[in-house]
Amino acid sequence: MCEGIGLGLRSPIAAPLFDGSAPPALRWLEIHPENYLGSLAYGGSVQFEARGGRYASLLAQARERYPLLTHGLTMGFGALAPFDPGYLRALRALLQELRAPWHSDHLCFSQVDEVYLHDLLPLPLHEEAIGVAVQRIQEAQDALGVAIAVEPISWYVRPPDSPLDEAEFISEILRRADAKLLLDVNNVYVNALNHGFDARGFIDKLPLARVVQLHMAGHHVRADGQRIDTHAAPISEPVYELFDYTMRKLARPLPVLLERDDAFPPFEELAAELTRLDVIYRRALAEQADHRALADRPRALP
Amino acid sequence: MSVLAAYQRAMVSLAFAEDDARPNIPGFELYRDMIRARLFEMARLAYTRSFPGLEGCFARYLADQPPASPFIREVIAGFGPYAERESSGLVCSLLRFETAKWQVASLPYPPQQAGELDFEGVLVVNPTLVRVPLEHVVTEDDHAEPHTLLVYRRPDEDGVLWSRLPRVAALLADDAPSRTLSERVAGFFARGGDTPDEDGLTRLADELTLAVERGILLGTTR
Numbered sequence: 001m002c003e004g005i006g007l008g009l010r011s012p013i014a015a016p017l018f019d020g021s022a023p024p025a026l027r028w029l030e031i032h033p034e035n036y037l038g039s040l041a042y043g044g045s046v047q048f049e050a051r052g053g054r055y056a057s058l059l060a061q062a063r064e065r066y067p068l069l070t071h072g073l074t075m076g077f078g079a080l081a082p083f084d085p086g087y088l089r090a091l092r093a094l095l096q097e098l099r100a101p102w103h104s105d106h107l108c109f110s111q112v113d114e115v116y117l118h119d120l121l122p123l124p125l126h127e128e129a130i131g132v133a134v135q136r137i138q139e140a141q142d143a144l145g146v147a148i149a150v151e152p153i154s155w156y157v158r159p160p161d162s163p164l165d166e167a168e169f170i171s172e173i174l175r176r177a178d179a180k181l182l183l184d185v186n187n188v189y190v191n192a193l194n195h196g197f198d199a200r201g202f203i204d205k206l207p208l209a210r211v212v213q214l215h216m217a218g219h220h221v222r223a224d225g226q227r228i229d230t231h232a233a234p235i236s237e238p239v240y241e242l243f244d245y246t247m248r249k250l251a252r253p254l255p256v257l258l259e260r261d262d263a264f265p266p267f268e269e270l271a272a273e274l275t276r277l278d279v280i281y282r283r284a285l286a287e288q289a290d291h292r293a294l295a296d297r298p299r300a301l302p
Numbered sequence: 303m304s305v306l307a308a309y310q311r312a313m314v315s316l317a318f319a320e321d322d323a324r325p326n327i328p329g330f331e332l333y334r335d336m337i338r339a340r341l342f343e344m345a346r347l348a349y350t351r352s353f354p355g356l357e358g359c360f361a362r363y364l365a366d367q368p369p370a371s372p373f374i375r376e377v378i379a380g381f382g383p384y385a386e387r388e389s390s391g392l393v394c395s396l397l398r399f400e401t402a403k404w405q406v407a408s409l410p411y412p413p414q415q416a417g418e419l420d421f422e423g424v425l426v427v428n429p430t431l432v433r434v435p436l437e438h439v440v441t442e443d444d445h446a447e448p449h450t451l452l453v454y455r456r457p458d459e460d461g462v463l464w465s466r467l468p469r470v471a472a473l474l475a476d477d478a479p480s481r482t483l484s485e486r487v488a489g490f491f492a493r494g495g496d497t498p499d500e501d502g503l504t505r506l507a508d509e510l511t512l513a514v515e516r517g518i519l520l521g522t523t524r
Contacts, residue, residue, distance in 0.1 A: 038373055038408055052410040052430065054460035074372040080307055087372060112310045115368040118377070119337045121313055128306045157329040161305055 002028040002067045002101070002255040005278045007270070009062050010260065011054060016267040018061050023271040025278035028067040030257050031059065033103075034074055037090050063098070069213065069255060070100045071182075076110035077136040077150060077173075078123040088143040095146055102212060103140075104149035104182040107133060107170065122155035125162035125169045130176070137177035149180040149212050154187040154219075154229035156194065166191075167205035174210050181207065184215035185243050186235070186259075190227040199242055208249055216243055216277060217259040232262035235273055240280065247284035256281055318368040320361055338364070341377065348378045348404040352385070352396040359385050379405050395438040402434045402453040403462045411457045416521030419514060421484040423522025425473075430455045431518060433471055434464075441466075450475075456517045465516055469495060469509040483522055 004027035007017070016022055017029070036059050038051040062068060072091075075083060095103055108120040123129040133150075141148050152170050164172075174181055183206065192199035218233030235243075235258070243256075258273055303311075315325050317337045324334065345360050346353050353360070363384045369377040382401030386394050409430040416426035431454040441451070441464065450471035453464045472495045473486050481489075487506065496502035513519040 034373055038410075039371065039376065051408050053407050053455060055408070056410075057460065078310075080310060084372070109310055109313075111372075112314045114370050115314050115318075116370065116372050116377070117313065117317055117337055118340060118369060118374050119317075119333065121310075121333060124306060124309060126306075128304060132306065156332050159309060161309075 002069050003253040004028070004256065005274050005281060006030055006066075006069065006255050006257045007274060008032075008071075008257060008259050008261070009058060009068075010264070011058060012264045013260065013267060013270065014058055014061075016271075018065060021267065021271075023275050025274045026066075026271075028069060028255060029062050030069045030071050030259075031062065032073050033070050033091055033094050034072065036094065037087075039086075068098050068100070069257075070095060070098065070103050071151075071257075072103065072105035074110050074116060074118075075105040075136075075140065076108040076120060077105065077133045077140070077148075078107065078109035078129055079111045079136060080109075080132060081111070081113060082139060083136070083143070085143070088140070092144045095144055100146055102147040102149045102180055103144055104151055104180075104213065105140075106153050107150050107173065108153045108155075120153045122153065122157070122159050124159040125164040125166055127164075130164075130169065130173055133173045134176045137173070137179050141177075141179070147180055147212075148177070149182040150174060150177075151182040151184055151215065152187060154184075154190045154227075156226070156228070158195070165205075167202055171205070171207050174207055179210070180212040181210040182213045182215065183211050183246065184217070185246055186215065186217040186219055186239050187229060189236075189239050189242050190219050190229050193227050200245055203242075203246055203249065211250060211254065213254060214243070214246065214250075214256045215259055216256060230262065231259045234265070234269065235277075240276070243277070244280050244284065247281055248287070251284065251288035253285060314368060318364045320365045323365070341369070341374070344374060344378050345381055348375075349381070349397065349400045352382075352393055352400055356385055356389070356393075359388050362388075375404070375408060392438040392440075395436040395440050398434055398436060399440045399451065399453070399464075402432045402451075403464075406430050406432055406453050406455050406462045407460075409455070411455065414520050416523055418521055419483065419510060419519070420522045420524070421487070422482050423524050424480060425483055425486065426520040426523050427474065428454045428456075428518050428520060431474075433474060452513075452518055454518055463516070465512070465518060467509045467513055467518070469506045470513045470518065473506075 005025045006028040007026055009029045009031050035055050036051050106120050108122060110117050110120060137148050188199050188202055192202060216235055217231045218235050220228045220230045220233055222228060256277060258277060260270060312325055312327060316327055316330055316334050360381060363381050371377050379401055382397040386397050411429055414426055431452060434451045434453055436451060437448045449466060449468060451464045451466055452471055455462055473490050476486050476489050491498040496505060
């Protein structure tokens, strides 16, 4: 069971995870399945098998030492076409091997017809997009045999023809697809700053009972003030504060991931971030336990 | 076409069309920049030596063959063969060599069963081995004339290795998996791979020994 603070498994920061120098706060790892599957060895045919080389050995080491969660990068649930069945078969096999409790990917589109964009593009907030996302999520749930957790993305331009409110758009998709929510706290903060809304109010409007996992990351601030979700900087103070707020609202154990994908600092800095997340996480849970204890305390009869 | 489909297809054009052909979609240029920056960065990583000067070719590659794999590393691997068509001389050899290294790094290495080399057995070859025919020198120990590099990975190591063993490369060129080693050797001499005498046999035996030591050949099986 994955609970507490986790870290994304990335090759440049892998060594300390396996040599005993990871902090006690680190409880689990998250992997991108795309790093461990491939098709090139089979002449480009739609047949996917485990990838060899450095990534295969990383995965083997990770499985020995940590519980794992999976987080995809290419199955944006807003794709108009159904997912490649060969890819789904390979992903299902990997998820079964890892005994993944759920699989997460993004509420966006990353594929159009046969073309992969290799990025997360925003969906228009309208009814047609809701219908497409619900269908894709249900197809993924059926094909993969695990629950799907949906992560709303950072977005930089509101797509045309978007009459709906984003929180309502997300909630409606989750409700109709009966899906789980992976809430990226940094994404909420970045979007709130870029588009001028209240981050806490946004979180309040989400169906928090569906949240199974949180993501935390750093972002880049451009000269013009726009925030870009890079996962290549330390977590900023306001995002820590929003995490604290979110944990108090959730008030239950769940996995919380530190995502770092680039500009890797010395591992001690990542360890400090993991430890700080763990302190906030534990404090929120402890306070909730105190509240429960107070509520359950026997009262004197009048 | 639905509004959603039109929007998504416009994003594909925005991302991958060449500079002078991209649609004007106000506000979305940032997405083009992000998508392309990631792909260009990875291409530079894969084609360390050949990429400088090929940036325009890479842009044409993305426009002609937009990414068709969910694995970004496979998108990058497709650039070498594409760029070869627009290149010549040393650059072609470099592209071929760097494509092979990039691919071999990720090829699966399933368990292999092989005994010691037996001339009546069938060769068991390293499953990651790629034969790379080259016209130009791409590594320090290469020779100038056309030759074949054997690019491979050992099962317990991450790094990609390469060897120039012309006789072994010629033996392996005989692409008939069920042929015994002695049949391959006979074919090698019949094609003029070396002089069919004791010296020629010794040179071949020396290379076979090296190939086994380096993990290129794993042995034979009956």
